[in-house]
């Protein structure tokens with residue numbers, strides 16, 4: 609497998625073409641951004657941790673029947689993934705009120721939601737990723753009703769699997785963001801990453817935040833929080 613030219617550089621990862629037309633290589637960076645790119649910084653070691661955490665969780669989900677883009681980890685920061693056309697949606701799943709939901713609905717952070725909340729945001733940095741509903745998604749031609757149903761079902765299953773798994777390592781899964789993409793044959797798979805950048809993880813005993821909120825909110829201990837997640841999940 610040969611790494612060819614860079615196709616894209618995002619806020620947290622670079623994507624490279626390979627000599628296999630169906631495979632890409634993603635390369636995780638230490639760069640961190642928040643508030644739609646307004647706040648910028650570096651979290652030392654983040655790229656390697658997010659690469660390993662994502663791959664660990666994707667492999668676990670794959671075993672439990674969720675199709676993913678994961679193929680093979682090739683270095684501490686690089687992974688071979690199946691090439692997909694990303695469906696421009698951020699699928700957000702919430703168990704406990706936090707972040708933008710707390711602000712929008714006036715719910716104290718940490719309030720347990722009576723049932724799981726699923727939200728879709730249209731992935732468009734220039735528009736600030738506005739929230740959309742099924743009607744917008746269909747009207748904009750982003751996904752069909754059947755595709756929305758499949759993406760929703762997968763996302764709720766991912767929530768069940770991850771919530772259960774994380775309980776055993778004393779992590780409460782507050783909320784997270786998923787992205788899905790289409791393989792060249794049209795199959796929808798889970799793509800992008802699942803990491804402390806894209807999930808809220810709270811220590812179940814102390815309530816301590818072990819995720820990117822430490823960076824967003826200048827709480828300190830950012831690197832240690834990422835390391836702690838790696839340790840609890842992979843034992844390292």
Ligand code: ADP
Pocket residue numbers: 616617618619620621622623632677689690691692693694787789799800801
């Ligand atoms: P952003 O684009 O939001 O700054 P990243 O820095 O994480 O985010 O960039 C990675 C980009 O690669 C994202 O746009 C993501 O949607 C895309 N991506 C993730 N997995 C795949 C994949 N398997 N195939 C193609 N693109 C992918």
Ligand code: UDP
Pocket residue numbers: 698700706707708709737783784785805806807808820
């Ligand atoms: N999230 C993400 N990328 C985004 C927006 C949100 O990974 O562009 C994740 C975020 O880490 C959190 C969940 O989605 O786990 C819900 O985020 P929220 O809507 O509360 O937004 P935020 O408070 O991050 O602005």
